[in-house]
Amino acid sequence: MSIDDIGSLTAADETVHHQIADTFATVSDSNLGWTEKIWASMAKKDGSLQIEFGLGKYHNRNVMDGFGGVSRGAEQWTVRASRRLAPDLDTTTVGPIRYEIVESLRRVRFSLDPNETQPVSFDVLFEGELPPFFEKRNRLRSGNRIAMDVIRYHQPGRLSGWIQIDGQRHSIDQEWFGYRDHSWGMRGHGVGAHVLDLEPNSTVTQNMRLLWGVACLRDAHGSPYDFCQFLYATDNWNYYSGHLSTAENGIRQREFRGMRPEVKFDPVTRQFLGAIYHLVDDTGEERRVTVRPLGPSGFYLRTARYGGWKGGRHGSWLGAYHEDGEYFADVRTELAALGQLRDVPVFVQDGEASGFGIQESVYVGVYPELGLGAESNYSSDF
Numbered sequence: 001m002s003i004d005d006i007g008s009l010t011a012a013d014e015t016v017h018h019q020i021a022d023t024f025a026t027v028s029d030s031n032l033g034w035t036e037k038i039w040a041s042m043a044k045k046d047g048s049l050q051i052e053f054g055l056g057k058y059h060n061r062n063v064m065d066g067f068g069g070v071s072r073g074a075e076q077w078t079v080r081a082s083r084r085l086a087p088d089l090d091t092t093t094v095g096p097i098r099y100e101i102v103e104s105l106r107r108v109r110f111s112l113d114p115n116e117t118q119p120v121s122f123d124v125l126f127e128g129e130l131p132p133f134f135e136k137r138n139r140l141r142s143g144n145r146i147a148m149d150v151i152r153y154h155q156p157g158r159l160s161g162w163i164q165i166d167g168q169r170h171s172i173d174q175e176w177f178g179y180r181d182h183s184w185g186m187r188g189h190g191v192g193a194h195v196l197d198l199e200p201n202s203t204v205t206q207n208m209r210l211l212w213g214v215a216c217l218r219d220a221h222g223s224p225y226d227f228c229q230f231l232y233a234t235d236n237w238n239y240y241s242g243h244l245s246t247a248e249n250g251i252r253q254r255e256f257r258g259m260r261p262e263v264k265f266d267p268v269t270r271q272f273l274g275a276i277y278h279l280v281d282d283t284g285e286e287r288r289v290t291v292r293p294l295g296p297s298g299f300y301l302r303t304a305r306y307g308g309w310k311g312g313r314h315g316s317w318l319g320a321y322h323e324d325g326e327y328f329a330d331v332r333t334e335l336a337a338l339g340q341l342r343d344v345p346v347f348v349q350d351g352e353a354s355g356f357g358i359q360e361s362v363y364v365g366v367y368p369e370l371g372l373g374a375e376s377n378y379s380s381d382f
Contacts, residue, residue, distance in 0.1 A: 011090040025089055027059045033191045034060050035150075035184065035315060038092075038099055040110050041358045042124060042159055042178035043345035047295020048072065049170070050345055051122055051163060051178075053110040054304050055092060055099045058315040061192060062086055065314060066097035067304040068112030070120045070165060071297040074332055077120045077165070078303040079112060079325040082318040095323050096121070105132055105155075108180065114164070117325040122163040126178055129156045129216055131251060133226050136241030140232075142188070143199065152183035156216035156226060156357075177356040179214050190307065191315040205235040207365035210341075211261060211275075213291065215348040215357025223248065227289065227350065227357070229259055229277060242279060256281050265363065267371040269335055270378060271298065272344050272361045290349045291359055298344040300331055301360075306341055339378050340364075 007025035020028050027034050036057040043050040052069035065082035081095035092099040096113035107127050114121045132153040140148040159176045162169050211231040218224050229242040242256030256279045264273040274292040281287060301307075303326065305314040312318055328334055340362045348357050366374055 008087070025059075025086070029186055030060055031186045031188075032058075032060050033148075033187045033189075033315075034058065035187045035191055037183045038180070039183075040124075040126065040178060040180040041299065041343045041345070042110075042126075042172075042176060043294070043297065043356075043358075045175055045177060045294065045356060047293060047297050047345050049163070050297040050299055050343070051110075051124065052299040052301075052304065052343060053097075053099075053112070053124075054314075055094070055097065056314050057085065057089075057092075058191065059085070061315050061317060063315055063317055064092075064094055065305070065316075065318075066094040066099075068097050068110075068120070068122065069299050069304065070122075070163065071299040072165070073296045074328075074330040076300060076303065076328045076331050077118045077325070078327075079115055079117045079120065079323070080303075080305065081323045082312075082316070082321070084320045095321065110180075115323070117323055118327060119166045120164065122161065122172075124159055124161040124163075124172055124178070126157040126159060126180055129158055130224055130226055130245070130247050131155070132182070133228070133243065133245040133251070133253060135228060135230060135243070136255075138185075138230075138232075138239065138241070140188075140237060140239060145188075146186070147188040148186065150183050150185035150187060152181055154179060154181040154214050154226075154228065156214070156224075177216070179216075179358050181214075190313060192313055193316065207235050208362065209233045209364075210360065210362040211263070212361075213346070213348075213357060213359040215291075215346070215355050217348060217350055217353040217355030219353040224355075225353070227348065227355075229256070229279070231259060231261065244281075254281055256287075263361070263363075263370065265361075265370060265372060267373070268376055269332055270340050270363060270372060270376050271342065272359055275359075287350070291346050291357075293359075294345045294347055294356070298342045300338040301341045301343065302338045307339060335378055 007023035012024040038055040040053040050071040055066040069078040096115040098111040100109040132155040138150045161172045226245040232239040244254040260278040262276040277289045279287040
């Protein structure tokens with residue numbers, strides 16, 4: 001039901017949470033890059049097996065899409081689905097991909113139902129080990145235009161449930177860990193097809209470094225805390241967000257002013273091999289955090305359409321309903337297509353504290369000091 005220029009009613013309009021003078025069928029910005037995104041990465045603590053999940057809602061594109069994936073060593077399975085958003089704006093389900101809020105900000109469920117696209121499925125209950133923590137607002141300009149304006153919170157969690165691969169079911173228990181995030185706002189690059197008659201985005205250049213990582217660590221007394229860092233540096237822009245967050249006696253976030261990374265990559269594949277992050281906090285004190293992969297698994301996000309993949313990007317209109325996917329027996333033979341953006345399960349050490357997390361990395365350009373030459377300069381298109 002609608003009248004004049006009021007948006008149509010949805011189930012969410014029955015709540016008392018409105019913040020603009022319109023219905024929940026409308027967002028405050030008409031930009032086609034407006035996105036609300038759910039992401040999760042969950043893995044065994046030995047790094048042998050990993051689950052990926054994503055769900056995206058694109059109000060101004062009338063699209064909801066999602067993916068469920070599995071990484072096992074060099075193997076990778078991906079199932080993707082996309083549907084017309086309206087009139088079902090409230091249901092967080094796309095084909096076999098389901099996201100359920102069990103208890104707000106505490107417990108959610110990530111599911112990939114058995115499907116005909118790939119022989120993988122899972123059902124995971126995620127219970128927050130700490131409350132969600134915000135990262136610094138990701139607001140970038142390209143000339144006089146705001147090219148991105150996104151806020152994001154992330155959360156570490158304990159997992160239970162199951163995963164099935166080729167008919168074999170594995171339990172998900174205390175030997176697993178997971179992280180999730182929830183972001184919303186305007187993403188000016190990578191949502192749908194690129195606008196061709198626009199000045200090139202100055203935040204995307206031939207030289208670019210991206211390092212995003214989150215980890216849940218326990219100190220010498222067994223108390224958990226959250227560590228996160230996000231570096232996005234190009235020829236024209238340098239964005240950094242880094243925090244150490246705790247929940248004892250209320251949420252407290254200690255901000256890092258900067259980071260100097262010592263990163264190691266495989267010179268052929270540019271896969272992340274480890275790092276030492278030298279961080280400076282708000283008091284000027286330096287902190288040294290080491291990160292290393294847990295094992296061979298790591299999920300390449302290009303197959304989740306973080307970048308052009310099989311005729312679409314995340315948020316692309318693919319019809320009233322579309323479902324597809326693929327299997328790679330060895331992702332290392334497909335790097336020219338898969339690019340670099342990869343969720344890697346990692347072990348993190350901060351003094352006497354240690355824990356588990358997820359690391360993403362993209363280094364575009366030639367970096368002789370890191371052993372990265374032109375022959376391994378895989379695309380940054382994501």
